[in-house]
Amino acid sequence: MFGLGDLESSVMDVLWRVAEPVKVREVLERLSTPRQLAYTTVMTVLDNLHRKGWVERALDGKAYRYQPALSREEAAARALxxxxxxxxxxxxxxxxxxxxxxxxxxxxxxxxxxxxxxxx
Incomplete structure (x- = not known):
């Protein structure tokens, strides 16, 4: 997606494909990348996406659940x-x-x- 790095785009793709907010571990398990990623790497990417306004998060116990702040179509329109x-x-x-x-x-x-x- 325009304006995002490769890993950020992959993480957003995971979030757009799932129907409900997900935790970092769930994103990590659904990511298909050529190399093995650390939990903390995915957590940092999600934190950066939150800071940039691409994802929303809500505390669920001790962990956050993440969901897209906008649909894939809205993101494409924003890029255009x-x-x-x-x-x-x-x-x-x-x-x-x-x-x-x-x-x-x-x-x-x-x-x-x-x-x-x-x-x-």
Whole structure:
């Protein structure tokens, strides 16, 4: 995911795949990485993600349970907004994207723009 390191992205992927808040040990058990990770490594990554606003946590006994602060789709939209805001020419970026979009994606964009126009 844009703005996250590889391990942070892997941890977020685990959190997005589970239905309920999970403890560090549960994240560690679900991670599929090429190397064995220490519990403290995953705990540090989750703490960093919490500090960055990517995850929420609640104390459950002596340990925290973690869950995503936003959905995968909201995170992707946030990344796209960051790209557009930092591009210097968001119109050009959007036009290039529109040229690469599939017919299904174009239909979805049209529906979204119609909804937005109705809300005004």
């Amino acid at each position: 907004r960051t790209i557009l805001d930092s591009s210097g020419d968001p119109e050009a970026v959007l036009l290039h994207f529109a040229q690469s979009a599939s017919e299904e994606e174009v239909d979805v964009l049209r529906k979204g723009l119609r909804r937005k126009a109705r809300k005004r």
